[in-house]
Every structure is written in C-alpha cells, then in structure tokens.
Amino acid sequence: MEITLIVKNGSKVLSMDAFPNLFSPIKIGTMQAKNRIMMSAMSINFGVDERGRVTDQLSAYLAARARGGTGLILVGGGGVHPSGVELPNLPALWRDDCIPALARLAGKVRRHGALCGMQIMHGGRQSYHDHKVAPSAIPAPAVVKGTPKALTIAEIGDLTEAFAEAAGRCREGGLDFLEIHAAHGYLINQFLSPNANRRKDRYGGSFDNRIRFMIEILDAIRTRVGPDFPVGVRINGEDYIDNGWTVADARRLAPILEARGAAYLSVSAGVYGSRQLTIPSMYVEPGCFVHLAQAVKETVSIPVVSAGRIKDPQLAETLVAEGKADLVAMGRALLADPDLALKAKRGAADTIRPCIGCCLACIHAVLALEPGSCVVNPDVGREGLLDNAQTVRIPKRVLVVGGGPGGMAAARVAAMWGHQVTLCESQPALGGAARLAALPPGRGDIGAFIEFQERELTRLGVQVRLETHLSAELLKEEKPQTVIVATGSLTEAPLLKGLFTTPMQVVSAEEIIAGTEKAGRRVLVLGGDQIGLLTADFLADAGGEVVVLHRGRHFAEALSSNDRYYLRERLKQGQVALYKKATIQAVLDDGVRVTIDGNIETFNGFDTIVLADKRTSLRKALELLKDAEIDLHVVGDARSPRTLQFAISEAEEAARAV
Ligand code: SF4
Numbered sequence: 112m113e114i115t116l117i118v119k120n121g122s123k124v125l126s127m128d129a130f131p132n133l134f135s136p137i138k139i140g141t142m143q144a145k146n147r148i149m150m151s152a153m154s155i156n157f158g159v160d161e162r163g164r165v166t167d168q169l170s171a172y173l174a175a176r177a178r179g180g181t182g183l184i185l186v187g188g189g190g191v192h193p194s195g196v197e198l199p200n201l202p203a204l205w206r207d208d209c210i211p212a213l214a215r216l217a218g219k220v221r222r223h224g225a226l227c228g229m230q231i232m233h234g235g236r237q238s239y240h241d242h243k244v245a246p247s248a249i250p251a252p253a254v255v256k257g258t259p260k261a262l263t264i265a266e267i268g269d270l271t272e273a274f275a276e277a278a279g280r281c282r283e284g285g286l287d288f289l290e291i292h293a294a295h296g297y298l299i300n301q302f303l304s305p306n307a308n309r310r311k312d313r314y315g316g317s318f319d320n321r322i323r324f325m326i327e328i329l330d331a332i333r334t335r336v337g338p339d340f341p342v343g344v345r346i347n348g349e350d351y352i353d354n355g356w357t358v359a360d361a362r363r364l365a366p367i368l369e370a371r372g373a374a375y376l377s378v379s380a381g382v383y384g385s386r387q388l389t390i391p392s393m394y395v396e397p398g399c400f401v402h403l404a405q406a407v408k409e410t411v412s413i414p415v416v417s418a419g420r421i422k423d424p425q426l427a428e429t430l431v432a433e434g435k436a437d438l439v440a441m442g443r444a445l446l447a448d449p450d451l452a453l454k455a456k457r458g459a460a461d462t463i464r465p466c467i468g469c470c471l472a473c474i475h476a477v478l479a480l481e482p483g484s485c486v487v488n489p490d491v492g493r494e495g496l497l498d499n500a501q502t503v504r505i506p507k508r509v510l511v512v513g514g515g516p517g518g519m520a521a522a523r524v525a526a527m528w529g530h531q532v533t534l535c536e537s538q539p540a541l542g543g544a545a546r547l548a549a550l551p552p553g554r555g556d557i558g559a560f561i562e563f564q565e566r567e568l569t570r571l572g573v574q575v576r577l578e579t580h581l582s583a584e585l586l587k588e589e590k591p592q593t594v595i596v597a598t599g600s601l602t603e604a605p606l607l608k609g610l611f612t613t614p615m616q617v618v619s620a621e622e623i624i625a626g627t628e629k630a631g632r633r634v635l636v637l638g639g640d641q642i643g644l645l646t647a648d649f650l651a652d653a654g655g656e657v658v659v660l661h662r663g664r665h666f667a668e669a670l671s672s673n674d675r676y677y678l679r680e681r682l683k684q685g686q687v688a689l690y691k692k693a694t695i696q697a698v699l700d701d702g703v704r705v706t707i708d709g710n711i712e713t714f715n716g717f718d719t720i721v722l723a724d725k726r727t728s729l730r731k732a733l734e735l736l737k738d739a740e741i742d743l744h745v746v747g748d749a750r751s752p753r754t755l756q757f758a759i760s761e762a763e764e765a766a767r768a769v
Contacts, residue, residue, distance in 0.1 A: 130424055132431040134456050139414050140341035140374030142287055144182040144226055147431050148452050149416055151442030152187035152230030156200045157482035157492050163203020165212040170219045171495030176445050177225035180452030184220045185290055186229045191277040192270055194244050195233030195298055199480055204277035213284025228288035229281045233270060235298030237383050246301050246308040253384025254478060267314060267324060275331035288341035291328060295389050296382025299325050300347055304356040322364055326371060333372045341374035348378045348403025351385035358403055362410045369411045377416035377440055378404040391420055393468030394553040394677035398426055405435040416440050422466050424455035446473055446485040464488060465563055467556040472756055475671035487560055489760035503529045509769055510591035512581045512732045515543020517747030517758035518597035519564040524766035526571035533589050535579040541565055543599050547624045551649040581732040593742040593769045596732050597762055600748035603727040609698035620646040620723035630655060631718030635703060638724030639666040639689060644678055646723050651685030658714060660693040660705055669754050726752035
C-alpha cells in the first residue's frame with residue numbers, strides 16, 4: 112500500500128492511496144457500489160409533504176451526500192403502514208402516489224454515481240403516535256409512552272403484505288435497493304426479541320417462531336420485487352436489554368436470511384432504553400458495534416455492513432482491510448460533513464468536519480419531533496435553499512472578535528466566500544469555551560472539532576491575532592467594513608448571602624477546568640446544567656468528593672438525552688451526589704444551607720464552592736463599536752448564553768450576510 116504524505120498550508124494529509132479498501136468497489140447482489148461507504152438510514156424527520164411523499168428538501172439533502180462521494184445512500188424511516196409511523200415527517204410508502212417522488216429522489220442521487228436505497232420499517236411499540244401495535248401488549252422501555260395493542264394473526268399477515276407492497280413501490284420508483292429494518296427495537300425486532308414478544312402462538316416462544324415474521328416479510332418482498340432486486344436486512348447484533356436478542360441469535364439468523372435471498376446484512380445494536388444506546392454519544396468508542404458485525408460476518412458470505420460511531424475514514428479502512436466488515440454505515444459523520452468520502456478519497460481527510468457525537472440536533476431533536484439538523488453543520492436540511500457559490504463580487508474586510516467556536520465558524524464561512532478576514536482572540540489559544548468543554552473526561556471529540564476549525568482558518572488564509580483585544584487601534588489598523596462579535600459568556604457570580612465572606616475557596620467552573628484554580632477534596636458545585644455536571648465529573652475523576660446543587664427540575668437539559676445518559680452513568684460511578692430543585696439560602700463557613708423541594712437542609716464539611724450556574728454575555732467589545740459606522744453582527748453567547756448549536760448557526764448566518 113502506498114501512502115503519500117502531502118503538506119498543504121502547514122497541515123499533513125494522506126493521499127488517496129491511504130484508503131484503498133474503503134474506496135474499492137463491491138458487488139452487493141446484482142448491484143455494484145463504487146465504494147464501501149453507505150449512508151445510514153437516518154430518521155431525519157423532514158423532507159416529506161402532508162401525505163408523506165418525499166419532497167425536494169429530502170432529495171437535496173441526500174443528493175448532497177451522494178455528490179460528496181458516498182457510495183450508497185439509504186433513505187431513512189420509510190413507513191410501510193400508518194400504524195407504524197416512527198416520526199411524523201418520514202416517507203410514507205403505503206400509497207401508490209409516493210412513487211413519482213421516489214423516482215425524482217433516485218434520479219437526483221444516482222446523478223452523482225451513488226446507489227439509492229430505501230429502508231422500510233414499522234415502528235411497532237416505538238411509534239410516536241398513540242395507536243401503536245406490537246407482538247405483545249408491552250410498552251416500550253423508554254422514549255415513547257403508551258401500551259401497544261397486540262397484533263392478531265390476521266393483522267400480522269396484513270403487515271407482511273404491507274411490507275411487500277411498500278417494497279414494490281420502491282422498485283417501481285426506480286430505487287436501486289431496499290433494506291428491511293429488523294433492528295433497534297422496531298416491530299420486526301420486537302418479534303425477534305423475547306423481551307417484547309410474549310406470544311404463545313406460532314409467532315412467539317421458540318427461536319423459529321420469533322423469526323417467522325421476519326422470514327415471511329423477506330419471502331413476501333422477494334416474491335413482490337423478484338429475485339434480482341437487492342434486498343438487505345438490518346439486524347441487531349445485540350439488543351443490550353434484559354431478555355433481549357443476542358449475538359448468538361444474530362449468528363443463527365444471518366445464514367437463514369442469506370439462504371432466503373438477503374443481499375447484505377447491516378449489523379447494529381440497541382433498542383429504545385437499552386444499556387448501550389443505538390446512537391451512542393461521544394463517551395463511547397468509535398466502532399463500538401464492529402465486533403457484532405464481525406461475529407455475524409463469520410456466518411455468511413454476503414456482504415456485511417458495520418455501524419456505530421464510524422466517522423473516521425481510517426477506522427473504516429482498517430475494519431474493511433481486516434475483514435471485520437465489507438462496508439461501513441455512516442450517519443452522523445455524513446450529516447456533519449456531506450463531502451466526507453470525496454475529501455478522504457482525494458487525500459484531504461483532515462479537512463473533514465468531524466461529528467462531535469453530541470446527538471443533539473440529529474437525535475435529540477427528532478425524538479422531540481422536530482426536524483433533524485447538525486450542531487456543527489447548520490446547513491443540514493437547507494441544501495436546496497443555500498447558495499453555495501462561495502464567491503462574492505466585492506470582497507469585504509471582515510473582523511471577527513472572539514476565537515471560540517462561533518467566532519471561528521464566522522471567520523471560516525466569511526473566508527470561504529472570499530472576504531478578507533481577521534480574527535482577534537484575547538486568549539493565547541483559539542477555542543474559547545469549547546476548548547474547555549473538551550477537557551472533562553470523554554469530551555475529546557469537541558477538541559477534534561476545534562482543531563478542524565483551526566486547520567480551516569489556516570487553509571483559508573484567515574489572519575488570526577491571538578492575545579489581541581478589540582481596541583480603537585485595532586479598528587484603525589484593520590479598517591473592517593463588517594465586525595462579527597462572538598466574545599462568548601462567563602459564569603456569573605450569584606448574589607448569595609455569605610458567598611463573599613466564606614473562608615471556603617470560591618472558584619468558577621471555567622477556572623477549575625482550565626486548571627488555573629485547584630479545588631479541595633470536598634466540593635460543592637452550584638449549578639447542574641451542562642457545565643456544572645461536566646465540572647462535577649472532572650472533579651470526581653480527579654478523586655474529589657462532589658455534591659451538585661441545582662436550582663432546576665432537570666439536570667443538563669441542554670445536553671441530548673443520549674449524551675446525558677452516559678454522563679449520568681459516569682457521575683454514578685464517581686459517586687457524585689445530585690440534588691435538584693435546590694435553592695441556596697446561605698453560604699456557610701464550610702458548606703451551604705439550602706431548601707430542597709421545600710425542606711431546609713445543611714451541607715457541611717466542604718472546602719470548595721464551584722460556581723457553575725448562570726452565565727452572562729461578554730459584550731465589552733460592543734462599547735467600542737456603538738458609534739462606529741460598521742456593519743455589526745453579534746452572535747452566539749455574546750448575544751445570549753445558549754448552546755454550541757446557536758453559536759455556530761448564528762455565526763455562519765452572520766458570515767453569509769456580509
Ligand atoms: Fe454529530 Fe452532533 Fe451533528 Fe449529530 S448533531 S451529527 S452528533 S455533531
């Protein structure tokens with residue numbers, strides 16, 4: 112294998128020869144994919160009309176990933192029956208009028224050399240609405256509420272037929288392939304898993320009975336679409352739930368599916384509420400389900416797809432090269448950067464915008480029935496609306512004040528559009544709050560994103576001036592026509608009785624994480640939002656005894672539920688005590704007096720208080736600019752303290768408006 116090192120703008124990149132296995136073609140049934148990257152079927156919850164027909168929005172979103180070099184594009188959440196709709200805005204395949212839109216979608220994806228497939232599914236007890244059906248009347252363990260109705264034998268037959276009919280419509284619409292969703296706790300997986308299937312008839316009990324629904328669906332689809340149309344199946348390698356489907360079951364089922372004509376198997380894991388989540392956050396190692404794909408691959412000769420936080424082309428290359436899987440499924444990685452495949456192929460992997468594994472805009476949002484997006488890529492879902500010509504007729508001088516993630520995003524986009532950009536940052540390094548947010552245990556993916564932004568600024572020729580405050584001299588020197596203020600926010604010291612007289616050490620969360628202050632052994636953290644919990648984890652990881660007192664009713668609401676789940680597990684391990692609905696009455700010499708849910712309690716024996724509650728915008732720069740006749744934008748926390756998603760999307764909007 113030849114690897115060529117190229118140096119571009121000071122950054123090292125590997126030539127395309129670094130990924131020869133990933134970019135080798137593969138035959139899947141009767142079709143040939145140009146490479147081994149399959150876009151996972153993501154239920155993105157946008158891009159359909161009121162009848163569930165695919166719109167230009169969904170086509171443009173998927174076509175962008177095809178244009179970016181992805182070998183196979185899989186449309187997510189294709190519903191086969193109204194009783195199994197997972198989310199309100201997913202493709203509906205139970206009426207013939209879906210076919211013309213599928214044909215338009217397929218055309219737009221195939222134009223870029225990618226294959227276009229549809230994942231067909233029934234949500235069963237994990238459907239979002241309140242007329243759910245399932246093999247047995249057992250509620251889903253998490254996320255959705257309500258007890259489903261147990262299907263009758265006749266209804267099982269109807270749904271089998273619905274799968275076949277939907278498959279036929281996909282073929283008529285000109286799609287290249289299909290994937291049957293039999294994983295993640297949806298209806299077919301519910302039949303497979305003893306956890307959800309307590310039936311006493313021929314669809315429940317023994318292994319052969321539990322797989323019957325799956326097999327009948329595959330047979331019915333094969334009959335409907337013919338032997339030549341590629342039909343894959345997504346299965347769980349593990350449910351990661353008590354009395355669930357296991358890897359031994361998956362290895363037993365896989366050869367049966369192959370024998371009945373499955374073109375490929377895609378191996379994933381987890382159900383709603385499982386111990387290991389289907390969509391793991393940044394706390395989980397990339398490639399977390401590869402061992403399951405490998406175990407299944409040992410039992411079949413058809414291609415096997417591996418999923419689970421595979422976002423790095425090098426990891427993808429390695430697992431294909433080592434024979435652990437034949438293809439990789441990438442979902443969030445392609446939301447974050449639709450051009451991932453092209454960039455990897457042309458040897459520019461370090462220009463790939465990395466998914467940070469926050470699960471916020473892509474997973475948490477859609478589970479809240481909102482349209483999906485991406486924290487680091489606000490263009491998701493707007494691909495057909497944005498003018499990405501990236502040239503301006505008259506370049507302007509743009510000054511960005513603040514080098515956190517918002518400031519860097521603004522500088523990057525302004526420079527991409529051809530403006531002459533200077534970024535000034537008061538600290539000796541870029542990254543702002545995100546640099547600190549990357550330091551607690553398990554948050555390193557945020558740091559990788561900051562490093563990407565830094566490389567981009569270098570690549571795009573942005574002039575970065577560190578340890579530089581906005582000043583009259585700087586304005587005179589730079590003569591900006593536009594200023595984008597992205598100076599962020601800081602923890603606010605609350606007005607608490609005794610806070611300024613207590614002998615305890617009083618520090619901010621930022622000071623602790625940055626290492627400019629050291630906490631004692633017993634620490635009270637005031638504030639249980641994201642920064643409070645991350646600081647508590649940071650302190651507990653270093654051996655501290657930590658108590659978190661939170662005013663609100665819920666902890667870390669700004670985190671996605673997936674991310675919060677892993678953080679809460681860590682806090683449990685670190686024996687961090689969490690109290691919510693806690694109002695501080697007074698700060699004492701070695702603790703606090705507090706009202707918790709109406710009861711007064713005292714916490715004593717502490718040596719440090721960490722402030723991690725309210726934040727205040729840093730807007731000093733605006734004073735200098737208020738009388739200047741300059742096009743002015745204020746973005747992110749400088750406008751109002753919120754999340755990384757707001758910081759980046761507002762910054763990019765401002766840069767596009769220059
Ligand atoms: Fe990745 Fe977060 Fe974007 Fe989802 S929202 S794709 S997890 S960066």
